[in-house]
Amino acid sequence: MTFYDRDQELDALRTSFESPECGFYVVYGRRRVGKTALLKEFCADRPHIYFLAAQEAEARQREKFIEKIAEHFDDRVPRIGGWDEAFDYLGEKLATEQLVLVIDEFPYLVAENDSLPSYLQSFIDEQLQNTDSMLVLCGSSISTMESDVLGHESPLYGRRTGQIDLQPFSFQQAREVIGYDIEDAIRSYAVTGGTPMYLTLFDYDLPLGENIRTQMLSPTAVLYNEPEFLLQSELRNPARYMSILEAVATGHTTPNEIAGATGIDSGPLSKYLQTLRRLRLIDRAVPVTASAKQSKRSRYRVADEFLRFWFRFVEPNRSSIEEAPKVVFDGTIEPTLPDHVAPTFEDVCEEVVWEKIRRGELAPYSEVGRWWYGEHEIDIVGLAPDDDRILLAECKWTSDPVGHSVASQLREKAPHVRWGPETREEEFALFSKSGFVDGLADDLTDDWSLIDLTEVDVCLS
Template structure:
C-alpha cells in the first residue's frame, strides 16, 4: 500500500525519538485509519522491534513477545514466568542499545491480563526512563486506549511523553490519493471517506460508477461487509447499533427521529448513542452558536463517509444487491447520488473556508460550523468573537449556476442568527459546483466572496 501524507505525525515521532531521553508514545484511532502503516513508515530506517499482539492466550502472547526481543538481539530465549519478567528482560537489553519498541493492538494484551498497565508502569519508571529508547503503544479500541493508558485512573497516567490520536484524512489530505478531477474527487470521497485503506482500494483509472460496483456492491469485495465486520469486532450484539446507524444515514438525525425510526426507547437509545460516539462511528452536532454541553438542539451524523454511504445505500438493499447489483446502482444509487454528495460537499466547503482563513482570503474566524434554528438553516457560519464579526455561507451541489435568489435568502437568514451585537460585521460567501450566473459578482459588494470548484481546487491545493 502506498503511504500518503501524515507528515505532521511522522515529524512528531521522529523529533521525539531524536531528542535526549526516553519516549513513551501512545498511538490510537479508529480501525483502518492507518496507525500501523504510520508506525511502520516511522520505524523503517530506525532500529526497531515491532510486536503485533493477537487474540490468543496470555502465555502464548508473552512467549511470542520474549521471542521477538531475543531474536532482535540475537540472544537465547529466556524463560519468563510473567509480564514483569518479560519487561525486565526487555529493559536489560534497552540499557545497552537505543531502540524503538512498538506494541501494536495493545488492547488484545489487556483483554487477557488487565494488570498489564501496572507492569508497564514499573517498566517505564524503572527501566525505560534511564534509556534513549522509545516505547510506542498502538491500538484500535479507542475506549481501551483511553481508559487503560490516558485516563487519570490508569497506572500509566502521566507517563506518556506524547500521543497521536490518528484521524481519517480530510478531503484536502485525501486528494493526493484520489486521481480524479476535482468534482469527481468530491464524489469519490463521499463514498470512501478519508480512511486510507478504502481510498487505496479504488482504481482511479476507472469511472467512479465502476469502482462503486466492483469495490462496494460486489458480495466478494472487501468493502461489501466491512461495516458489519467492524461492528462485530467492537460489539457483541451489533444489531441495534446497525439499525441506529442506518436510521441516521437515511436522514433521522435527532434523538426523537432516531427513536421513531428504530423503535428504541429514549433511555436505552441514549446509551447506544454514547457507545457509538465512543467508537467514533457517529458525531453529535449542535449549532455553531450554541454550547455543546448545554444545547438541546443536537443532531447526530454518521462520522465516516463510507459508513454513511454503506448504511444509506448498501445495508437497506442487501437482498437486491445479491441478485442484481447493477440494477441497484442504476435505479437506487445513481439517481440519489447528487443529494447524497451534497452533504459531503458542505464538509469540503468548510475545509475550503479554513484554507481561505489560513491564506487571509476570509476572516479570521475561530469557529466554523453549521447553524440552524426551527426551520431556518445556514450551511456554514463562522464566528470571530474578538472582532464581533460573523461569516455566513451557503453551498450548492447543483447542476445550475447559483443566482441572486440564494444571495438574497442568505442575507435574509443572517438576521435569524442571534449572535454578537447588533453592530456586528457580516461577511458572506457562496460555494457552487456549477458556478454563478453572469453579473452576480459585480452586483455584490466587497463583503461577498464567490467560490466555484476552480477556486476551491486552488484553495485546497498545497501552497507552492
C-alpha cells in the first residue's frame, strides 16, 4: 500500500533516532488513523524490533515479546519469569546495537498487567538511558495512553523525549490520495473523512456513487459495520453512544436537542458526551468570539466525516440497505448529499483561509472559526486582536452562482458580531462551489475576496 504524507511526523522520529542520546517516543491516536503504517515506514530502513501486542494472557504476551528480541539477535530464547527479567534481557541486547523498539497496541499489555509502566520506568532509567536506542510505545486506546503513559500519575510521566498525537488527514493532506477533480474530491472527503484506511478503500477510477454503494452500502463491505466495531472496541455498552452520535449526525447539536432526540436525561448525557469527546468521536464548539470554558452556547458535531455520513445515512436505513441498497442511494442519499457536504465545504474553506494566511495572501488572524448568536450565523470568522481586524466569510455549496444578495446579507450580519472596537477593520470573503454572478466582483470594494473551486484547488494543491 502506498504511504502518504506524514513528513512532519517522520522527521520528528528520525531526529530522535539520530540523536546521540536515547529516545522514548509515544505515538497514539484513533484507530485506523495510520499509526502502524507511520511506524513501519519509519522502521523500514533502520534496525528495529516491532512487537504487536494482542489481547491474550500476560504470560503469552511476554513469551512473544522475548521471542521477538531473541529472533532479532539470533539468540536462543531464554527462560523469563516476569516483565522485570524481560526488560533486563532487552537491556543487555541494546547494549550491543542501536535499534528502534516499537511496542504497538501497548494498552493490551497494560490491560493484563497494570504494573507494566513501572517496569518500563525502571528499564528506561537504568538501561535505555545508557544506550542510543529508541523505544516507541504506540496505542489506539487514547484513554490508556493519556493516563497510563502520559498522565501525571503514570510512572512514565516526564520521561518521554517526544510524542505524536496522530490526527486524520486534513482535506489538503487527503487531496494527494483522492483522485477526483476538486468538486468530487470535496464530496468524497465528506464521505470518507481523513482516515487513511477509509480514503484508500475507494477506487477513484469509479464514480463516487459507485464507491459509496460498494464500500458502504454492502453488508459484506468493511465500512458497513465499521462504526460499531470502533465503539465496541472502546466501550462496554455502546448502544446509548450510538444513539447520541446518530442524533448529532442528523442535526441535533445542542445538549437540549440531543437529550430530546435520545431520551437521555441531561445528567447522564453530560457524561456520555464527555466520553465521546475523550474518544474524539464528537467535538464541542463555541462561537469563535466566546470563551470555550465559559460559554453556554456550545454545539456538538460528529468529529469525523465518515462517522457523520454513516450515522446520517447508513445506520437509520440498515434494513432497507440489506434489501435494496440502490434504492437507498438513489432515493435517500443522492438527493440530500449536498446538504451533507455543505459543512465539510466550510471546513475546507477554513483550511483555505489558514493557507492564504501562511502565504501572505490574507492578513494574519490568530483565531478562525464559526460564529453564531440567536438567529444570526456566519460560516467563518477570523480574529486579529492585536490589529483590531476581523474577517467575515460565507461558504456556499449550491448549484447556483453566488450573487449580490449573499454579499449584502453578510455585510448586514457583521454588526451583530460584537467583538473589538467600533473602529475595527473588517474584511469579507465569499466561497462558492458554482462561482459568482457576472459583475459581483466589480460591485464590491477591495476588502472583499471571492474564491471559487478553482482557487480552492490551487490553494490546497
